Amino acid sequence: MAERAELIPVYIMGKRYDVPASLTIMKAMEWAGYTLVRGVGCRGGFCGACSTVYRIKEDPKLYFGLACQTVVKPEMYLGQIPFFPAARASYDITRLEPVASTLFQIYPELLRCLGCGTCTKACPQELNVKGYMAAAMRGDIEAVANMSFDCIMCGLCAARCPAEEPQYNIAILARRLYGRYLAPRSEHLQQRVDEIQAGHYNNELVELKSLDVEALKTQYKARQIEA
């Protein structure tokens, strides 16, 4: 770390701290002395626990990012907003139909979307949130599923939405509808499940389990590796 000792000022909850310029927002807060409980999770950009809104001094713009993936900048104002859940409907996925009206029935507020694009600007994954909301209003479940696939459900879209849409909850409904009903069924999977449940492989497994290590090694070495 020696050659990276350059310190820059950041403001955490209003207080100034001088922190190494190479740190992420999360590590900078820890460096400043915070033991994080909220606003921290996987630390690898997947769980959405550490979404962050920040400003830079003299710059009126709001910026968005994940605290675990965003490097600090000089004069950054940080105030972690803990995750709060957006409106979410309960449903029985086995009783739904994969049609446009399902989206509208479960989330009637969907049709209130103004198309302003504030959600897209807020997304730390750089998803086209406005675009998938438009697809949802058209009832194109497959498009919503694909366009929203990289969503980490951090909630920044919903937190910023002037129409109070729960975008990320609408998106997961669409993905589950797509995965269960619209994606092509896997026939070979069903076939294998049937075989297993019919006891087709039981004897083979009983025999394998009874082998000693030497016999297992022989079989292991003899495996043909699929190209």
Next chain:
Amino acid sequence: MTYTPEMLEMIKVVEASRQRRLKETFPAMSMEERERVLKGFHPDYIQEGMRPIRVGVCKGDRTPNELADVLEGRPLISPDFDLSQPEFETDVLVVGGGGAGASAALLAKENGAKVTIVTKLRFGDANTMMAQGGIQAADRPEDSPAIHYLDVIGGGHFTNVPDLVEALVMDAPIVIKWLEELGVMFDKTPDGLMMEEHGGGTSRKRMHSARDYSGAEIMRTLRDEVRNRPDIEVIEFCAAIELVLDDQGQVAGVVLLNMETNHYFYVKAKSVILSTGGSGRLHYQEFPTTNHYGATGDGIVMAYRVGAQLAFLDTMQYHPTGAAYPEQILGLLVTEKVRGLGAQPVNVKGEQFVYPLEPRDVESAAFIRECRERKLGVVTPTLQPCVWLDTPMIDLIQGPGTIEKALPAMVRQYKRFDIDMAKIPILVYPTLHYQNGGVQMDANCHTNVPGLFLAGEVAGGIHGRNRLMGNSLLDVCVFGRRAGLSAAEYQKTAKPGSPNLEHVSTWNREMDEAGLNGALQSPVLLPKYTRQS
């Protein structure tokens, strides 16, 4: 571009050999060669990193120093903590909100139990969420559960518990089907064929994926499904810190700590499923880790204190490809799928030095050897040793745009630091990834403590001394489901006695007798990352 000018020069060497390397693959090691590189270079064989545990039922067993420290910790509560007023009662208490806990809760609920999930941080913020590469299941005609069994047990150096491996491979296609019906978007061809790839140590292509958000896709779907069952209560930011037994020695619930108010409280339960995950955040031998913030081995500590047997806790998994540069992402996972799709590990001379898909422990040991013994690694400005992973090969082999489509999370991670991994190689080094061992259980997730069940990484024996890629997402679903079912069955006939904390007194006495007067209290719950002043 974040690479230094020196690195950019080195990249030219990697590029110069690329066309030739596209046509050749480094040969896989024989069993004897594997053995040699493991013994010489794998962290599990570094003797100073380990010591025998000095108290409890596995006294004398060797484990990493950092794990021994927490196993030998003092309980956070005293034996006279008041259990007379439980905050609430439930049939099945699931401790941990990852993939194993969510699967367990769903199955316990379906089998008629009252279910509560408690989790230290947020529901779903777990290692499951971070798994990128995929989930194994033998569901193609060319494959079978028996072949999967051989791959698992060979990868584990023939030490795995056979009944657990059988459960894993036989349930695998059933789990994939279950997930498909819950709406998980697996990668498929237009006619419904699962798109399956190799992982390290597999003899058939059976790695199912959901781009490189495989774990996230499974976790968010399971979490969504739990939330669709309003009668499964989920309590977040409350960590289990001590199990409670009754006068019959059966599990009678847990003591929880509210992480924000520091309030301790007792929850009475007829059965407890520990699905607390692993322990990468203990940073064995000071390795960086891919693990979630909460992975501090809490479940092992709690189970051990009530007399549960441990297994294979002298072996940890170091994932060969942790990000080594830039420093901000040090230790983060570069999924094995990158090698599965054709990227080769390459040394500073632009040469291959290891078969790209050896089992993880062997691959890691080979990386460490290349840097430490042969001195053919790259060294970053922060003195981190590493090797190249030649990612541009993927689009050359699989067609332009493959990386973007198949590895969006990886591409995004590097793009944040101005590195386009489709065009330029990345730097990697082994990172602490998985706890191969854990608490012992049978194939239906029973431990030797009545009423205590396990699911996921906290359990040991399934993977023996080394786990293959794609078998942990599988493990959390297979044994999560089994634990949920077993606990739901158990509680139907359970006859709870009177709860007490006698085991805490016994533990403290044993600690005193062993002369262990250290102040460390465990479970430790969170790593200490604030600056030491």
